[in-house]
Amino acid sequence: MTDTVVVIYSGGMDSYTLLHLARIRGCRVHALSFNYGQRHVRELEYARSVCETQGIPHKVIDIRAMSEVMSGSSLTSDRDVPEGHYEEESMKATVVPNRNMILLSLATGYAVTVGGGTVWYGAHGGDHAIYPDCRPEFVAKMDAVCRVANYEPVGIEAPFMAMDKGQILAEGLRLGLDYSQTWTCYNGRERACGRCGSCVERLEAFAANGVTDPLEYEDSR
Structure with a gap:
């Protein structure tokens, strides 16, 4: 029987690759943003467009009412988004309090609703330095909790946990994926900034694979 998987799909590179990997493995995929x-x-x-084109069931859940318990991050407030590499101390400003625990909990409820046995999300090795909720120990404990939180056990998996962004991109290129269908930049402007931690890591991944990023950048790189 085909496994049903809920993929937390942000619209970025990692979750885009994960979404297609699940389909290629024969899973019945429900995308949740x-x-x-x-x-x-x-x-x-970008997430909506991909799912519409691919015919993937897609839900976008508005949880902005929870902003008061997820505040203080440069991604959700008027604080400036720091520039530079993810491993720099300043990147801790991009941490959204308890984000993945909240999103994974909601995704687990959705998995029970649609008959899914697993929730996938795109945490990877490059996240470990800054984001506690992307580390192996967090995934292991969330998996244990979500398996006993309902009558129906739901597993939590991060298939890219041992990979960096360059390796994830390499996998996606091998699968023939089009990364012009993804958005990575932490600044939601017309073009990607090329300077925030997310852009820097993305550009490093493309350089490591010897290919050009199809997105347009503000500095016309």
């Missing part, structure tokens, strides 16, 4: 007041809400436009 969240509007939590992120300044880069433009990523949801």
Whole structure:
């Protein structure tokens, strides 16, 4: 029987690759996106477009009412988005309090609703330095909790946990994916900034694979 998987789909590179990987593995995929007041809400436009084109069931859940318990991050407030590499101390300003625990909990409820046995999300090795909710120990404990939170056990998986963004991109290129259909920049402007931590890591991934990023950048790189 085909497994049903809920993929938390932001519209970015990692979740885009994950979404297609699940389909290629023969899973019945339900994509779930969240509007939590992120300044880069433009990523949801990309998520909608991909799911409509591919015929993937897609829900966008508005949880902006929870902003008071997820505040203080440069991604959800008027604070400037720091520039530079993810491993720099300043990138802690991009941490949204308890974001993945909240999103995974909601995705687990949705998985029970649609008969899914697993929730996938795109945490990867490059996230570990800054984001506690992308580390192996967090995934292991969320998996344990979500398996006993309902009558129907739901597993939590992060298939890219041992990979960096360059390796994820390499996998996607091998699958023939089109990364012009993704949005990564933390600034939700017309073009990607090329300077925030998310852009820097994306550009490094493309450089490591010897290919050109199809997105347009503000500095016309």
